[in-house]
Amino acid sequence: MNQELQNAMAFYEPAPQDAYPGVEGKCLWLWEVLQGDFHESPTTAQTVTGTLIFMIPLVDQIGDVRDLVANCRKINKDTDDTWAWVALILTLIGLFPTLGSLAKGCVKVVIFQVRRDIFKATAVMSKVEAPVIDKAVSSLKRYLDDPKVRRFLAAMKIHNPFLYLAGKLDDVKSRLTIKGLLEKFDELMQVTRQLFDSVITFGPEALRGRVERLWTVLVSVRNKADEGMAKTLRPAQDCLDQIINRLRVEGDNAYRARLGNNNHVLGNRENAELELIQRKKPDWVDEVDDPSYPALKNFPSKALESIAEGWPDISATSKSPVRNKFNTFDESMRAAEVSPGERLYRVVEPGAKSFDNGGFWIRKVEFQRLTSKSEWRRNFAVWKSWNENGEYLVYTVPPGQPLKVWEGRAATQKFESMDTYKLEGGREQILLDPNNLKPGFTSPRKSTGWGYDDGTGNPDLDPLKPYLGLPDLTHNWYE
Known part of the structure; x- marks a missing residue:
């Protein structure tokens, strides 16, 4: 034949x-x-x-x-x-x-x-x-x-x-x-x-x-x-x-027009993620009515004093890149500092959607506790359409003044178009003003080792998977 x-x-x-x-x-x-x-x-x-x-x-x-x-x-x-x-x-x-x-x-x-x-x-x-x-x-x-x-x-x-x-x-x-x-x-x-x-x-x-x-x-x-x-x-x-x-x-x-390169899923990533969830609900997604860590609905009035003292303005009226991000925390949100020499970790995906100098980070102890992408998604409440994962980088706070940040438990996140699907949250996250980061203190990107998809390498099991081949590991700094 x-x-x-x-x-x-x-x-x-x-x-x-x-x-x-x-x-x-x-x-x-x-x-x-x-x-x-x-x-x-x-x-x-x-x-x-x-x-x-x-x-x-x-x-x-x-x-x-x-x-x-x-x-x-x-x-x-x-x-x-x-x-x-x-x-x-x-x-x-x-x-x-x-x-x-x-x-x-x-x-x-x-x-x-x-x-x-x-x-x-x-x-x-x-x-x-x-x-x-x-x-x-x-x-x-x-x-x-x-x-x-x-x-x-x-x-x-x-x-x-x-x-x-x-x-x-x-x-x-x-x-x-x-x-x-x-x-x-x-x-x-x-x-x-x-x-x-x-x-x-x-x-x-x-x-x-x-x-x-x-x-x-x-x-x-x-x-x-x-x-x-x-x-x-x-x-x-x-x-x-x-x-x-x-x-x-x-x-x-x-x-x-988009900033950066064009390495992204074309069109609506949320629809593709919903397709994945409805086909076979992943283990990091819950179907619950009541959130475990309810998100803040209003910016706490007591936090206004911290903003006046130099902490990032994450209120609804802010003009910073992290405007209105207080709702990613539950009631545990608090003003905190990261000392010079301390390391913060940020999980990212390749391409224009994930910047090295983004707002969300975690401390070293939290990063070292992670054992899988599934655990990261569930406990830090990160939907696939927000961040596909695959790479991470480390920021070392430079000598001088400590870095002023907001810290607290990640709030439970519901799926935007389907209230029944939720990510639990609950692990300690950090939110900072990207303008306060300095490129020279950022490490090269490294592979998380968890891959660029949440399937088994089969696009039919992960319709959102946008990346093939070797890791990109390319810096992407938003100016």
């Missing part, structure tokens, strides 16, 4: 070991791969969303055949299922050559998520709901944040991929016809038949009947496709409109 084909199949399912040796075993392997249901396995989802799939020989083609098989099986069960036909139309849209290789890859990432959620829907839908589009765009953001994709975008001089992709999809939508969709259907049927023939010719004899029965299902759906797609083209176009409009919104928002 062709080595390129074997390599492509390996992206979807591991090769069989001993049960079916030789060519027959490889053909059985191909048969199992082609019957996959929209790349549901984690290894495949990781590949589809984290690789330039359209540049790997045959990987993309096998994925198209798998999707066609899944679509046709769904339609065959109920030919009146509007959304099954919409899913098929979305699959075929991803084959249009007018998109170009980059847009084609991006479209498939979006369509993959939309189509999968359509298939999983249990209630009768009148339209594709907004959360479905949200998840699809989150998948696209992770794809666009892959270093390989970034380099490709830079080489093509595409500075705003969201608007670029919206334009490409708008062009496809304006040209979308039943005739054009059927042509793509027929082209994909030819590829499918070739792969099926390989299974029949070189695979176990027992597979012949199963292959032909599946081919009969595909042909049956194709024979009904003229009528089926004519009835559902409008809902498919409406779905495309939703995707295009959302991409334009992302394009308008994601690339506004």
Whole structure:
């Protein structure tokens, strides 16, 4: 069997070991791969969303055949299922050559998520709901944040991929016809038949009947496709409109002027974090009504005296970078000093979002107590969308006057858009005025050793993960 084909199949399912040796075993392997249901396995989802799939020989083609098989099986069960036909139309849209290789890859990432959620829907839908589009765009953001994709975008001089992709999809939508969709259907049927023939010719004899029965299902759906797609083209176009409009919104928002570099998750990190929590609640998140360490609702009047004596102004009326940050403490907040020579530790993530001279720090004793990222998130109440972690630095208070700071227990933090999710807090944190820090007394960044994600290295387990490869460890000082 062709080595390129074997390599492509390996992206979807591991090769069989001993049960079916030789060519027959490889053909059985191909048969199992082609019957996959929209790349549901984690290894495949990781590949589809984290690789330039359209540049790997045959990987993309096998994925198209798998999707066609899944679509046709769904339609065959109920030919009146509007959304099954919409899913098929979305699959075929991803084959249009007018998109170009980059847009084609991006479209498939979006369509993959939309189509999968359509298939999983249990209630009768009148339209594709907004959360479905949200998840699809989150998948696209992770794809666009892959270093390989970034380099490709830079080489093509595409500075705003969201608007670029919206334009490409708008062009496809304006040209979308039943005739054009059927042509793509027929082209994909030819590829499918070739792969099926390989299974029949070189695979176990027992597979012949199963292959032909599946081919009969595909042909049956194709024979009904003229009528089926004519009835559902409008809902498919409406779905495309939703995707295009959302991409334009992302394009308008994601690339506004920012300080520092652009190494960040594109778009709304909070949505991606909520997706992670709802998929499988992490051990650092609690579902409680009453916070363990209630946040201060008002700036304590007694603290005004300390501000007058030189402590950072963290009140709601302050003009400092830490304005209104008193609500990150519970009632234990107090004015404190850090003596010259003492070391403070700050946990950061790479890129423009985490500055070395930020406001939040912890004492050495607190840092040395930490044993995991999960413990840090829970006890210092830090959501992923605020700080992905991965690196830390040390600030040594210079000779002279002590550093005036606010110190106290980290308040319980609720998730902004979902009150039931909370981070407990409770460990001692320090808040200072970044303007009081001196770059020369800051150590190089070091790796925490906890990694840059909260999954297992699999983007499907951590949809927010923005960093791949070696630690950045690059200073990022806000002036």
